[in-house]
Amino acid sequence: xxxxxxxxxxxxxxxxxxxxxxxxxxxxxxxxxxxxxxxxxxxxxxxxxxxxxxxxxxxxxxxxxxxxxxxxxxxxxxxxxxxxxxxxxxxxxxxxxxxxxxxxxxxxxxxxxxxxxxxxxxxxxxxxxxxxxxxxxxxxxxxxxxxxxxxxxxxxxxxxxxxxxxxxxxxxxxxxxxxxxxxxxxxxxxxxxxxxxxxxxxxxxxxxxxxxxxxxxxxxxxxxxxxxxxxxxxxxxxxxxxxxxxxxxxxxxxxxxxxxxxxxxxxxxxxxxxxxxxxxxxxxxxxxxxxxxxxxxxxx
Amino acid sequence: xxxxxxxxxxxxxxxxxxxxxxxxxxxxxxxxxxxxxxxxxxxxxxxxxxxxxxxxxxxxxxxxxxxxxxxxxxxxxxxxxxxxxxxxxxxxxxxxxxxxxxxxxxxxxxxx
Numbered sequence: 001x002x003x004x005x006x007x008x009x010x011x012x013x014x015x016x017x018x019x020x021x022x023x024x025x026x027x028x029x030x031x032x033x034x035x036x037x038x039x040x041x042x043x044x045x046x047x048x049x050x051x052x053x054x055x056x057x058x059x060x061x062x063x064x065x066x067x068x069x070x071x072x073x074x075x076x077x078x079x080x081x082x083x084x085x086x087x088x089x090x091x092x093x094x095x096x097x098x099x100x101x102x103x104x105x106x107x108x109x110x111x112x113x114x115x116x117x118x119x120x121x122x123x124x125x126x127x128x129x130x131x132x133x134x135x136x137x138x139x140x141x142x143x144x145x146x147x148x149x150x151x152x153x154x155x156x157x158x159x160x161x162x163x164x165x166x167x168x169x170x171x172x173x174x175x176x177x178x179x180x181x182x183x184x185x186x187x188x189x190x191x192x193x194x195x196x197x198x199x200x201x202x203x204x205x206x207x208x209x210x211x212x213x214x215x216x217x218x219x220x221x222x223x224x225x226x227x228x229x230x231x232x233x234x235x236x237x238x239x240x241x242x243x244x245x246x247x248x249x250x251x252x253x254x255x256x257x258x259x260x261x262x263x264x265x266x267x268x269x270x271x272x273x274x275x276x277x278x279x280x281x282x283x284x285x286x287x288x289x290x291x292x293x294x295x296x297x298x299x300x
Numbered sequence: 301x302x303x304x305x306x307x308x309x310x311x312x313x314x315x316x317x318x319x320x321x322x323x324x325x326x327x328x329x330x331x332x333x334x335x336x337x338x339x340x341x342x343x344x345x346x347x348x349x350x351x352x353x354x355x356x357x358x359x360x361x362x363x364x365x366x367x368x369x370x371x372x373x374x375x376x377x378x379x380x381x382x383x384x385x386x387x388x389x390x391x392x393x394x395x396x397x398x399x400x401x402x403x404x405x406x407x408x409x410x411x412x
Binding site for chain 2: 213
């Protein structure tokens with residue numbers, strides 16, 4: 001067997017086993033997207049209601065002064081929560097988030113603010129520690145299946161820092177929004193201080209009802225706002241988890257497609273090489289036979 | 301009618317109630333009285349009740365329907381919590397734990 005033939009066989013074998021892995025990853029990701037989407041759907045009603053409640057309180061009780069609603073006059077530090085994934089194999093998913101986070105960092109630095117990154121997901125954490133960036137907080141291990149307790153933990157760190165005199169004055173979230181299986185967008189949102197114009201278009205048509213509060217507006221806000229921040233972070237984590245799987249599925253699908261294309265090309269080259277080898281052997285045999293026949297004819 | 305326990309005390313909400321936003325207590329029992337059917341009872345731990353546009357929404361941190369409560373487990377949790385309260389009066393976690401267990405038992409229709 002020719003050297004070229006052996007080489008091609010080996011390459012085909014290796015590409016095939018790679019394709020098997022990527023194909024498996026693709027299937028796993030596909031099944032996970034569905035679950036991640038269901039979790040996202042399940043969290044939606046809570047998010048909607050809590051947003052409505054916060055809108056209700058803030059629009060009703062404009063006089064309520066709460067440390068979490070009041071924008072500081074000279075914000076000096078901004079906390080940016082960056083939501084990335086724990087594992088790779090998901091195309092440009094993390095690169096997109098980190099690029100957007102860098103853009104936001106530039107923007108905030110331009111306004112004279114110091115930016116403190118808070119990072120979830122191993123990829124984001126390694127990215128920051130590789131560049132020796134100080135992180136306000138880092139969490140890993142739940143990017144694929146975030147639980148509410150995880151969001152709560154993140155929120156507590158952020159809120160504590162927000163309440164602290166020397167802590168952060170603004171909280172932003174950079175995460176990936178799951179629009180559909182094919183579209184995921186990186187979005188930047190400011191969570192605190194609350195933005196008044198954040199009310200959705202559907203809310204502006206109906207005037208929020210005048211609420212009574214039990215016990216007082218301030219107390220309601222006091223316990224409502226941390227829940228609101230938690231809920232926002234939880235939604236961001238869930239959306240990011242679904243997006244991560246979608247990105248992984250897409251990346252793995254194109255990897256499988258590329259592998260199959262490679263296998264096709266290599267198989268063709270291998271068949272050509274084998275055919276060439278056979279043709280050469282036949283012509284050698286024919287040539288040899290002819291030479292023998294000629295020699296025998298010469299003797300007579 | 302929806303009956304819930306807020307920080308101020310019990311609140312009953314009938315149809316056409318004025319909009320209200322209340323903070324729920326840890327370890328409360330929520331009761332929804334329905335016409336023609338039995339009451340819907342749930343143990344609710346913390347969170348909010350919001351009434352607007354004739355709609356009641358309960359945003360709880362943890363909630364459990366009375367019919368889904370594991371009575372034996374709840375009783376067990378209550379016993380354990382009470383034991384640790386007796387051992388240490390300052391045990392805040394155990395006090396909350398006991399409250400929760402009691403709410404779960406009451407939601408399940410047990411006497412505590």
